Amino acid sequence: MGATGDRNERLCQRCGKSGPTVHSRGRIDLIAELCDTCWNDLANRMAQHEGATAAPRPTPDPDDVTFLEPPRCALCHADIRIYPTVYDRWVSLAMTEFPAKVIPEHFRWRLVKIQAPHSPMVIDVVAVRVRGIDPLPGESVIPAHQMLCSDKNAERPLAKEPATPDTSG
Numbered sequence: 001m002g003a004t005g006d007r008n009e010r011l012c013q014r015c016g017k018s019g020p021t022v023h024s025r026g027r028i029d030l031i032a033e034l035c036d037t038c039w040n041d042l043a044n045r046m047a048q049h050e051g052a053t054a055a056p057r058p059t060p061d062p063d064d065v066t067f068l069e070p071p072r073c074a075l076c077h078a079d080i081r082i083y084p085t086v087y088d089r090w091v092s093l094a095m096t097e098f099p100a101k102v103i104p105e106h107f108r109w110r111l112v113k114i115q116a117p118h119s120p121m122v123i124d125v126v127a128v129r130v131r132g133i134d135p136l137p138g139e140s141v142i143p144a145h146q147m148l149c150s151d152k153n154a155e156r157p158l159a160k161e162p163a164t165p166d167t168s169g
């Protein structure tokens with residue numbers, strides 16, 4: 001209910017409501033214009049599907065001069081790299097690249113450098129899952145650590161697209 005006549009207000013592309021939290025989502029390309037609620041829901045589903053369920057990397061404290069330990073897998077204690085995804089969730093990746101042919105499709109990631117507009121300066125690096133066009137067999141990809149994790153309790157991403165039972169709203 002209520003008047004939504006304000007032409008400047010953006011509408012969430014999912015629930016159709018306007019609100020202060022509706023804005024463009026996605027770190028590289030525009031994913032959609034969504035409100036916080038819809039965005040979190042969508043991002044969580046994408047994270048579940050792709051296995052991007054790592055804890056966010058802590059922001060380094062500039063006053064803290066102690067050496068920041070490289071992240072380790074909480075399960076198998078192997079060294080890992082943690083990167084943000086384009087949808088603001090985090091994924092743990094292996095330290096080394098592998099030829100795409102030895103990595104199952106679901107676990108293939110690559111890193112994309114984001115540059116400041118009109119500047120060669122890299123302002124961010126995000127992890128993007130390789131899909132769509134198949135990489136060449138010899139092309140290098142970075143496997144998700146989940147694939148390499150030696151712990152039997154490691155979370156495995158779902159092999160199929162999650163069903164979207166969106167009847168609650």
Ligand SMILES: [Zn+2]
Nearest residue numbers: 012015035038
């Ligand atoms: Zn919404």
Ligand SMILES: [Zn+2]
Nearest residue numbers: 073076149150
């Ligand atoms: Zn592990």
